[in-house]
Amino acid sequence: MISHQLRNMLPELAHLAVTPSTGEQPDAMEGVRVLGTFNDCLVGLVHFSGRTGWERHTGGAELLHILEGETALTVYENRKTTTLTARQGDLVQIPKAVWHTQQTLKPVTLLFITPAGGTEHCSTEQPPEC
Numbered sequence: 001m002i003s004h005q006l007r008n009m010l011p012e013l014a015h016l017a018v019t020p021s022t023g024e025q026p027d028a029m030e031g032v033r034v035l036g037t038f039n040d041c042l043v044g045l046v047h048f049s050g051r052t053g054w055e056r057h058t059g060g061a062e063l064l065h066i067l068e069g070e071t072a073l074t075v076y077e078n079r080k081t082t083t084l085t086a087r088q089g090d091l092v093q094i095p096k097a098v099w100h101t102q103q104t105l106k107p108v109t110l111l112f113i114t115p116a117g118g119t120e121h122c123s124t125e126q127p128p129e130c
Helices: 006-012
Strands: 015-018 032-038 041-050 054-057 062-077 080-087 091-094 099-115 119-122
Touching: 006 041, 006 062, 099 119
Parallel strands: 015 041
Antiparallel strands: 032 041, 041 099, 054 099, 054 119, 062 080, 062 091, 062 099
């Protein structure tokens, strides 16, 4: 059994200023604290602001728990975009293989459970261009 004291880890997280191309850069994981794995997924924490690039996970769905802040999550599915605002305490599931991006409204800290393989990144404005 492993126990993580998240309340003690949050103040120690480095702030990551993201841009649409951050996910394509080799040092993108520097601002991420990986806690371990769970059912072929990475579990971790990240504290960031800015707009992420588009990404999708062909290995499975992604789960995001917003611990602090506020972010606008946009998904591209069935040829249309849908945006929702996720705030502290919200839990969001992104379906498998669906393009998605985030624009923080307030710096956000989140716990993620993301498939360990099969992630694609794209820095274009619209996901179909990827």
